[in-house]
Amino acid sequence: MTDSVELIDALDRRVARRDHRREFFKAAFGMGAFAIGGAAALNFSTKASAQTSTITDADILNFALNLEYLEAQFYLYAANGTGLAANLLTGTGTQGAVITGTGANMARAVNFTDPAVRAYAREIAADELAHVTFLRSSGALGSSAVAQPAINISGALDGPFTAAARAAGVIPAGNTTTPFDPYADDNSFLLGAYIFEDVGVTAYKGASPLVTNKTFLQAAAGILAVEAYHAAIVRTTLYAKGVDVPALRTNADLISNARDSLDGATRDLDQGISPTTVNGALVSNIVPLDSNGLAFSRTPSQVLNIVYLNAAAATMGGFFPNGLNGNLRASVAAS
Template sequence: MTDSEHLIATMDNRVRRRDDRREFFKAAFGVGAFAVGGAAALSFSTKASAQAITDADILNFALNLEYLEAQFYAIAATGSYLSTTLTGGGNGTTAAGTVVGGRPVTFRDPVVAQYAREIAADEIAHVTFLRSAGALGTAAVAMPNIDIRGGAGGPFGAAAAAAGLSPSFDPYADDASFLLGAYIFEDVGVTAYKGASPLVQNRTFLQAAAGILAVEAYHAAIVRTTLYGLGVETPSLRSAADAISNARDSLDGPNDLDQGISPVTLSGALVSNIVPADPVSAIAFSRSPQQVLNIVYLNNAAATMGGFFPNGVNGNIRGGIASL
């Protein structure tokens, strides 16, 4: 058997193991365990269903995710939220939502602190760009209400509970916790841009989306690589990241897409899993807007709000749709 065949067989075995774990999560937490309640969680009504999806709709969908990432990284790395000049809709003509939770991380490792500050600056720049005249301009939606609380009762705790980890998980507690919190978001951002990019018609906007996708992929690689390295001495970090991966898979639908960071064995040697890509083509996978929302809403039903966005995202793509 060739090395490629060994790797494919190994990945096939991992897929089966992840399927088993995903079924466990579904049984343990139930379909719609994080549902916002009643018919609202099952509704397929959406503004997007009544009209054609435009490039502005897609960029605004991305902007909502950038608001979330920017607020998380900004408060964790710098101790400050986004400037209010970057949160109002229509260049400030529509009031922004509020942010609850978050605090500065007291980093022990200066390298992790530097990573955090760089990623925070990048995410703030993404928000600035998407709101600029060269992108959405006055069509930019306001920041929705965002919840980035750690601990029990907050979405990070709920995400951890979905992964079989402690519901008191706090991403602001220390370096490792911050990295696991970042890991919840980063792979989702990459797959979101990968899934949305083919829908963009304007070539200038498509080029911009591709550029942001590349930066998000760098961020994801930093987080995955750092967790992988720290996992040499602290294997629980790798297993925690794998559990988060399984939880994302339990939220975004029946297909096995996500990959953790634990290594596989190829021809008797360990091979890292820094890049979560197709094992044959090495192409990154995509998520539909609904799959992305399932994860950030912490709900495997067709919800329109919840989790990190307690009142949903702003714009025409809010949820309740299987695909665009």
């Protein structure tokens, strides 16, 4: 089979997946696959609703800090085998531990075989460490910074990576014995990173209208740009490796579909990496954009739906087993 035919077949399969994914994920998530209970929260779906709330710039930056804790811990363990230093974990709220798991699938340094992927992992880990350090600094949150909440980055059978992969279909339905371990090898690491990166971009984009202080807004824009670079690195590498390993593109698309269903069945805020058509020409899909060529936005609630792995209203779960620290910690049911 020629490469062009393979790409066309991949496109046909992608369309079919999009046609069927809504009902699949409604069953997978809507029935409480990751349900942990929850409470109603402000949706912040528009700038107007934000203006009538009591959410402050510090609340927005602390929401971002919670997410940066998660990304930093994942990348630091994957790149170096150790996480954030103890002096970067303190703050307001309840400080939690990093759940790394035990045994063969615990969070650990990836035995990279591709020098490029190893270098990417180390660069992104250093960037995420810098984000945590900056947001906690006197130039940003200072003494108002929240402590790191409990974070689960285990690659074990009962870990959030496995739960996400199983519900997305990366692990076949009915397979309850195979974990998804993002520390197992280069490709698994890239798929694990893909779970986070696009979410980070859309989170900062969605939060930008809520920030009133221009200094904080500039800082958030700077972090957004870096997160977009990270997402592009991960998407490009998965796309390129997917030429020889088509399952990488397929699995990335499945993860994208899962994120899309978690943040609301009536929205389409995500795109996979498989080739698509523009003006009749087959093109890559490295940069996910709307019809105006703009990056997508997610509200804080939509982001929480994803990191809690729960489309219902929730205050904890998934990668944050006890929830986030700060005022923005409860999601509403996705619609």
